Amino acid sequence: MSLILSPTHSLTLHPHAHLSPSPLPMSILRRLSLNLRNHHHRRRLATVSAAVRQDSTVWTPAPLTEVEPAAESLFHVSIDVSDAPDLIASHTRAGQYLQVRVPDAPKPSFLAIASPPKLASARGAFEFLVKSIAGSTAEALCALKRGDVVELSQVMGNGFDISRIDPPGKFGTVFIFATGSGISPIRSLIESGFDTGKRSDVRLYYGARNLQRMAYQDRFKDWESSGVKIVPVLSQPDDSWTGERGYVQAAFTRAKQISNPLSTGAVLCGQKQMTEEVTSILVADGVSAEKILKNF
Structure with a gap:
């Protein structure tokens, strides 16, 4: 019988060998047993580790x-x-x-x-x-x-890092963009306060299908009194609507008026297409990508 040991101590028998009643050397058996135990131990550790990761959320x-x-x-x-x-x-x-x-x-x-x-x-x-x-x-x-x-669960994420567009005297222009339920964290931002009264131009472009789909209208007056100009944009308004129509990015393009891109910041939350297109518009006009804030 010819016995061949691989680097992992597996055994290969010659195809025409006859099995001998003699047992394998004890040193080989011990190594095989140890490797098998280590393999199962690693698998158990991996399973336990995965379970801990999966269950790490505190509810x-x-x-x-x-x-x-x-x-x-x-x-x-x-x-x-x-x-x-x-x-x-x-x-x-x-x-x-x-x-x-x-x-x-x-x-x-x-x-x-x-x-x-x-x-x-x-x-x-x-x-x-x-x-x-x-x-x-x-x-x-x-x-x-x-x-x-x-x-x-625990609170997650870094939120909007307003320090990147501070101080307000240096970043006087801030454009805010939201669509649909993306207005939710924008409400938190506006009502948290980020020195809007000390900035020269803070505009919120808020897109929805129609007025019936636009939340927080009862808060607009308070938001504007804090220094935020609100520009509602409706994609499917009724005939009585006289404000901005279409999509947020198109409404912004029509009246963006970026006087100094180096002193301009932006905050975005909403549909992926909107955030990508607005980002492209701002960067093309010279606004630093570092000054365009998102919460995800």
Whole structure:
């Protein structure tokens, strides 16, 4: 019998060999056994490690305090987090988000926090603008009632890094772009305050299909009094609409008036096509990509 050992100590027998009743040397058997045990040990460690990663999310139960229509297909949802001070403290910047787990829903939903961080500290609540999509976790959330309990993950993301467009005296122009439910973290940004009164030109281009789909209209007056000029843009308005029509990026192109791109910043949230096209327009006009803020 010819015995060949591979580098991994596997055994190869000559095809015409006759098996001998003599056992293999003990040193070889010990090495084979050790390799087998190490292999199974590594597999167990990998399985445990994967399970730990999968289960690393900390879920906090919290009751709903409000579920009300905010616009067509959009709902204003408020969740009481007053019993979760660590969760409240983790919300430090507009544009952050978390996961919401709803009973009987197959998977969690990622939602941007619509309320400014100071509201959670003052009232113990997180507010969201939720788009109800048929068959989704968001739809299940919007169907719940006051007092129903959901579960919240830790707050995630870096949010909008406003320090990149500070000080306001140096970056006097800030263009803000939002479409649909993308206005949710923009509300948090505006109501958190980023020295809009000290900037010369802060404009919000807010796109929706029509006025019935446009949330937060009741807040426009307060936003404008803080120094934000609001430019609603409707893609499918009725005949009575006299404002901007079409898409946000087209409305901005018609009246962009970038006087000094080096002192211009931007904040974007919404449809991928919009954010990509607006970014291309701004960069082509000399605005630094580092001054174009997104929350994802």
